[in-house]
Each structure stands twice: as C-alpha cells, then as structure tokens.
Amino acid sequence: MAKKHDIAIIGAGNLGIAIAKGIAGAKLAKPKNMYLTRRHLEKLADLKKQKFNVLANNIEAVQNAEYVFLCVQPKQLPDVLKEINPVLDPEKHVLISTITGVEIPTIEQHLETTMPIIRAMPNTATAIQESMTCMCTKNASEDQVKEVKTFFEALGETLVIDENLMKAATVLAASGIAFFLRYIRAATQGGIQLGFHAEEAQKIAMQTARGAASLLVEGENHPETEIDKVTTPQGCTIAGLNEMEHQGLSSAVIKGLMASYEKINNITQ
Structure with missing residues (x-):
C-alpha cells in the first residue's frame, strides 16, 4: 500500500x-x-x-x-x-x-x-x-x-x-515544448508539399519525432550516434541535413533559445 x-x-x-x-x-x-x-x-x-x-x-x-x-x-x-x-x-x-x-x-x-x-x-x-x-x-x-x-x-x-539555472530550464523545458511543436508543424508543411494530405503528414511527423526522442531516452546515446545510423554516403538523408545546416537550422535553434533566455531575464528582473 x-x-x-x-x-x-x-x-x-x-x-x-x-x-x-x-x-x-x-x-x-x-x-x-x-x-x-x-x-x-x-x-x-x-x-x-x-x-x-x-x-x-x-x-x-x-x-x-x-x-x-x-x-x-x-x-x-x-x-x-x-x-x-x-x-x-x-x-x-x-x-x-x-x-x-x-x-x-x-x-x-x-x-x-x-x-x-x-x-x-x-x-x-x-x-x-x-x-x-x-x-x-x-x-x-x-x-x-x-x-x-x-x-x-x-x-x-x-x-x-541550482536555482540560478531555473530561467534556463524554463526556456529549454517549458518554452521548449513550443519550439519542438514548431518543428513538427514545419515538417508537416513539408510533407504536404511532398504530396501527403495534412492529416497524414502530421501523423508521420508526430510519430517520427516521438521515435527520435525515444531512441535517445531508451538507448541513452548522443543524437549524432543515431543520426549516423540513418545517413549513408551520398544518400538523401545527409543531403537534407546538410541543406538544413546551410540554412542555419542549429544556429537558429540556439539563437532562439538565447533570445528567449534574454527575454525571461528582462521580464523577471
């Protein structure tokens, strides 16, 4: 009991x-x-x-x-x-x-x-x-x-x-929900452009996001370890990843987190 x-x-x-x-x-x-x-x-x-x-x-x-x-x-x-x-x-x-x-x-x-x-x-x-x-x-x-x-x-x-990290935790975990949802929305829009109906594209994007996170949770691996399993030489995955990086994917995410962190510092001062 x-x-x-x-x-x-x-x-x-x-x-x-x-x-x-x-x-x-x-x-x-x-x-x-x-x-x-x-x-x-x-x-x-x-x-x-x-x-x-x-x-x-x-x-x-x-x-x-x-x-x-x-x-x-x-x-x-x-x-x-x-x-x-x-x-x-x-x-x-x-x-x-x-x-x-x-x-x-x-x-x-x-x-x-x-x-x-x-x-x-x-x-x-x-x-x-x-x-x-x-x-x-x-x-x-x-x-x-x-x-x-x-x-x-x-x-x-x-x-x-430590309490001095609580504002950062708010950005990464609480605001982070919105950031990940925005990626899923973008993936859904891309899926529609590739030919899927909106409901189909969203279902694929949602489950793929869940699967990606679960691979890290269950396997306790670094993201790059799982990325390497998907990318093959001269393949479509690495082509897509490289184009996203050329367009500033990682940089945009980091800058977005920092902008959110700067804002929360200004709000709570």
Whole structure:
C-alpha cells in the first residue's frame, strides 16, 4: 500500500489539476488525502466526484496537509502567503512553488518563518504525464526533496538543479515544448508539399519525432550516434541535413533559445 501523503494544492487550475491526477494515479496519495482550492469550485466538480477534497478555503487546505503546492498566478502569491502564514508550520509543512519566474528569496520575503521550500518548473506535458520538471530547493531535507521528486516523477522526468539555472530550464523545458511543436508543424508543411494530405503528414511527423526522442531516452546515446545510423554516403538523408545546416537550422535553434533566455531575464528582473 502506498504511503499516505496529505497534500494541498492552492490554485487548482490546469497545472494543479494535472499534478493532483498524476499523484493520485501513481498511488502516491489517495484523493481523500488531497485538498484542492479554487475560487470557482464548479470547475473542480469532476474531481469532487473522484473523492478529492474540493474547497475554497486555503487555510483549511493547508491545515490538513503536509505538502503545500502553490499553483497560483505570480500576482496572487503575496496575498495567498499572507492568508496562510498563520497556519504554516516549518516542522510540518513543505512549500512547493510552481509559479513561473518567482524565485525562492521572493517567496521567503512573504513568509513569517523559515520553511522548507522547493521550486519546481514543469511544462505543459504534465497533462499526459510526460513533463520535464526541473527543481531547486532551500531548507528542505534530503527526504523531503526525494519525496517531492517522486511526486513530479509521476508526471514525467525530473532533475534537481541550482536555482540560478531555473530561467534556463524554463526556456529549454517549458518554452521548449513550443519550439519542438514548431518543428513538427514545419515538417508537416513539408510533407504536404511532398504530396501527403495534412492529416497524414502530421501523423508521420508526430510519430517520427516521438521515435527520435525515444531512441535517445531508451538507448541513452548522443543524437549524432543515431543520426549516423540513418545517413549513408551520398544518400538523401545527409543531403537534407546538410541543406538544413546551410540554412542555419542549429544556429537558429540556439539563437532562439538565447533570445528567449534574454527575454525571461528582462521580464523577471
């Protein structure tokens, strides 16, 4: 039987709901031990039917929990922490923030006590349990970090990093979803020009992208190792790869990542 965890998710929007479903689906916590808050409770009606505790009272949710997920908008954070401060207990609670761009020192400014804090950056693939989640921590024990890492592993892969890399992680993992989708769209458009119907071209592009990523995940090889298996002397693959590089494929990707990183630095300063 899974270890019992009491979990509060403050601000159960799309991400909060995905976290709740992932944790429950992995049997890391039972729905009856999870407390989800939101202003408009009607949007959590389906979760209520699944025996999750659905409520509008953040204080009650925190009082019943050990792990407290903060999934609110950045502008809502000060008021939420002011509200729950009286019931936060550093001996009991672990704060887990998924709030984009909000650093741990900023969270600490709104707390009345020193607490274990874990900052996590999932991406939108949490909805299908294929997220890449990067985490950084402060004042959390090794066991607490391990436990929270297990929660996010129910939603995909995780990596613990230094906080100074969290902006880069946002670009590479969160914005990265859009970058890879743009490649699939481009491949689909190319497939249409080659003669496929749009639905056929997209299906081929999607599954090929999935296969390429899976080769690296399962085989743990460098991309070039797998590329070498496809390219033959004077073949069509190397001709296409060379033309893409002549047109600046790798350079464009790297420049795009750096532009995104520069933008996120300017936004969060």
